[in-house]
Structure formats: structure tokens, C-alpha cells
Amino acid sequence: MSNPTPVSRTSESISREELTRLRMTLGRLGRVLRQQNDDGLSYALISLLFSIGRNQPTTAGELAAGEGVTPPSVTRSLNRLLELGLVKRERDPVDGRASRISLTAAGVAERSRLLRSREVWLSEHLDRLTREELDLLLVALPVLERLCDPELDITPGD
Amino acid sequence: MSNPTPVSRTSESISREELTRLRMTLGRLGRVLRQQNDDGLSYALISLLFSIGRNQPTTAGELAAGEGVTPPSVTRSLNRLLELGLVKRERDPVDGRASRISLTAAGVAERSRLLRSREVWLSEHLDRLTREELDLLLVALPVLERLCDPELDITPGD
DNA sequence: AGAATTATCTAACCATGTAAACTACCTTGG
């Protein structure tokens, strides 16, 4: 190796300082996003609701894998959504252990309502960026997605 | 098409779907980063340790503002770092209410150790990206930083 | 049938955010 502070293979193009900034920024941004609370539902619940909406009917296990968390975590959140009448859980007719989870009508309504209000929040902050900055974000989006793709061995969850 | 689903001012260039993906991705990436635990210290403690290192000597209030959390949260984390002998707290000679917080020698050592090990973790995952993807990330980094800059009114913390 | 596996839930724990109330100190106006 010929570089002054090589951190690893591809890191010829990324400095130690940039690495640190990346960590800190992504960590903090995540916290800000998870904590800003448009409405009644917390981030975890909203994320789960959307996940169900995208994959319904689905199972607790699939949701856990999709969210990148452990099943007990999903179970609890699911119970909350159940109590709120936003989702329904039915026994799988084929496999008696599993359950089929899907949105209720109220859940569908809540989903679109949230979609709108969440967008409002994010949009407001994206509004502070210039058009160029926004484009940079969009281009980087797939990379960010890849970075946190559970299929890429990142999560110890599975 | 010009813009089928405009969400707000600058959003001519960002679709509703991209907005959602951005939210979800940043939220999840944040969680992954905050939970991966190279070592003994949690994300919050590491972040605080670095913050102190950057600004020392500093005060609890400044740290809270900097971290974008409330003072009680800082107090507790600070106590942990105190117990671990990584930081020290001295009464401010001028203002008896405030305290001056700074790293101990052990704190400084821990800081550089962490810097290295954290980098290793992130680097490993960045290694899965191509050189081009990495460059996209780097270019987008300042934008992400701006997005979560507390000076930009995002945090309700102040 | 009996054993192993699988899907899920329960229970207990931990970390870390919050708001509200309290303490101690500083500052200032009568």
C-alpha cells in the first residue's frame, strides 16, 4: 500500500475524516428523522405500517426481516397497530403457526394520510436545499439504500 | 411529463416515491449505524465523547444543543462517561452553576481507539460499494450534513 | 408416533429519548 492513511481497500478515495463525518451525519440524521413526530404514530410504527402496506398480506417474520429487527420487536409494534385498528391479523389457513397480516380500511386511510404529512415535513427541509444539492441527494439515494441493505450482511438480525 | 405529483416548492425534481425512499433509507441507516456496537460504548456515548473532544472544555448545555437532545439526556450519558473515567467535570470558576467538561487522558485514548475501530466497521461496508458509488456518497455528504444541521431549525430542541 | 424445526409470543432487561419539578447559583430592581 502506498497511501498515507489507508483505511481499507476502496478507501483510497475516502479520508478518515470523511468516514467520521459520514458516520456522524447518518447517525444523527437518522435520529432526527425517527424522532420528528408529525402525528400520533412513532417512527417504528409508521415504518411497520408502510411495510405491511407494501407487502400485504405478510407475516410477522417477514416484517421482522424487512425491518431489520427481531421478531419480538415486531410483535409488540404489531399489537399496537392492532389495538389502533390499523391492521388485522388472521391465522394462515395453510400453516397454522403463521399469521397473515394486512391493513384494515382504517390502516389504508392512515397510511395515505401519513404519506402526505410525512412528505410535508421532509419536503419542508428539502426546501432548504438548492436544486443542485437535491439532485446530489437523489443520485446518492441508491447508494445509501445499498449501504443499509440487509441482504448485504450488515444486519446481525439474520 | 413535467411533474405529476408536486409536493412542494423545490420538489419539482423529487417524486413522492423518492421522498419516501429517502425517509425510510435514512431512518434505517441511522438505526443500523447507531446499533452496530464495535465495542463497549453505545452510539450516544461515542457521539457525546467525540463532541466533548471537539469542543472541550464545554458545558452540559452546549453539549445538549450540539447533540440536539435535551439536557437530562446529556446528564445521564455524561454520568456514564464520568464513571468510566473518560471525561472530567469541573466547576466553572466564573459561573458556579455551570461546569467545564473535558476529556481525561483515558478519554482521549478511547477517542482515538474508537475512531479507528469505527472506521474499520464503516469501511468494511463501504468496501461493498463501487468506487463510483463511494464518490456519489462523498459528494452528497455535505448535503446530508446541511439537512440535519440544527442551525437550520430542524430540531425542536431549542 | 416421536423428534426436530419453525413461527410467534411472552417476559424481562437495557438504552436513550422526553417533560416536569427541583436545586443552586446568578442577576437585577426597589
Add this chain to the structure above:
DNA sequence: CCAAGGTAGTTTACATGGTTAGATAATTCT
């Protein structure tokens, strides 16, 4: 100069949402 009010920080009590370990029930395998 001292009482009133503001400010820094802590304590307390609570909520959320992650974890692991262990229980339960249904399925699958031999």
C-alpha cells in the same frame, strides 16, 4: 442589600423500541 426572577443542571418518572431467553403450538421429518 436583598427579594424576585432567570438560568444551568440534575432528579424523577415515563415512553419507546431495541435485545435475548424461554414458552407454546403447529408443521415436517424419520
